[in-house]
Amino acid sequence: MSLQQTAWTLADTTGSLETISIDGTTTTIAGVTYGVDGSGAPLAVQVSADGKSFQIKVINGINQLSVTLISTSPNSDPVHLQQGTGTGAVLLDSLVVDAQQPAIWDPMIEGT
Numbered sequence: 001m002s003l004q005q006t007a008w009t010l011a012d013t014t015g016s017l018e019t020i021s022i023d024g025t026t027t028t029i030a031g032v033t034y035g036v037d038g039s040g041a042p043l044a045v046q047v048s049a050d051g052k053s054f055q056i057k058v059i060n061g062i063n064q065l066s067v068t069l070i071s072t073s074p075n076s077d078p079v080h081l082q083q084g085t086g087t088g089a090v091l092l093d094s095l096v097v098d099a100q101q102p103a104i105w106d107p108m109i110e111g112t
Contacts, residue, residue: 002083003091006110010091014060014111020067020091021053024079027071027097029054034109035063042066053085058111066106071097081105 003010003018012018022029028051033042042064047054056065071077081092097103 009108009110011110012058014058016058017055019053019055019084021085022079022081024077026073027069027077027079030068030070033066035059060111062108062110065109069097069103071099074099
């Protein structure tokens, strides 16, 4: 199944593997966390070597996904976050990132 927008969350079946990617020219993913460990600390998610995608395994319940985006360009770089790679469903449209304005996308993911 794929991530589905609900009134408050992005929802999917617990255990599903989901790839999320960006399409910005000069923007990369600086870091991602999803869920928490036993002490309540955010769990780091591995980002691809090119800094353009990551994969999560949907956790049961409602958990926060936090994606930090950075750009090396002083010019605005409009970024789309999408499911999968290439032409997947757009999860966030036209987030603007530049060297002076990193961005954070932090939706709640509901595993059911």
